[in-house]
Amino acid sequence: MKAIWMGVTIAESDDTVLVEGNHYFPAESLKREYTSFSNHRTSCIWKGQAHYLSLFVNGEMNPDAVWFYPEPNAAAAELKGRVAFGKGVQITE
Numbered sequence: 001m002k003a004i005w006m007g008v009t010i011a012e013s014d015d016t017v018l019v020e021g022n023h024y025f026p027a028e029s030l031k032r033e034y035t036s037f038s039n040h041r042t043s044c045i046w047k048g049q050a051h052y053l054s055l056f057v058n059g060e061m062n063p064d065a066v067w068f069y070p071e072p073n074a075a076a077a078e079l080k081g082r083v084a085f086g087k088g089v090q091i092t093e
Contacts, residue, residue, distance in 0.1 A: 001025070005065065005089045006057045010034050017078050019047075023091050024082035027068065040064045047076040055089070062087055 001023050003011040013029040040052040040063075053066040065087040072079045085091065 002092050003085045003089050004092060005034075005055055005062060005085075006060060008034065008057045010055065010057075010066075010085070010089065011083065017082060019076070019079065019084075022084040022086075024079055024084045027081050027083050030066070030083050035066060036061075038064050042067075044076075046073060047079060048073040053083075062089070065089055 001013060001016045002009050003025060010031055011025045011029045013025045016023040016025050034055055034057050035053040036056050038052040038054045042050045044050065048069050048071060050067045050069055052064040055062040055065045066083050066085055068083045069076060069079045
């Protein structure tokens, strides 16, 4: 699977976990040179608190387009060390 934004592959892995329609990639597959810090947080009752990163590609910013659960609840333990994408990031095989 590949995560692509603005024609650039942001992450690529054959080891994704599909949860609620989102592919969670191993964190080490994320190309960190395209990410920047975000203070944004959200909460999910069964997964825990999500933290976010923004994407910066070819001079364009996509705020809070990457999320992850640094300390997921027990029910979502398989998401630890993984990242997912939204806000226009295409997931392809």
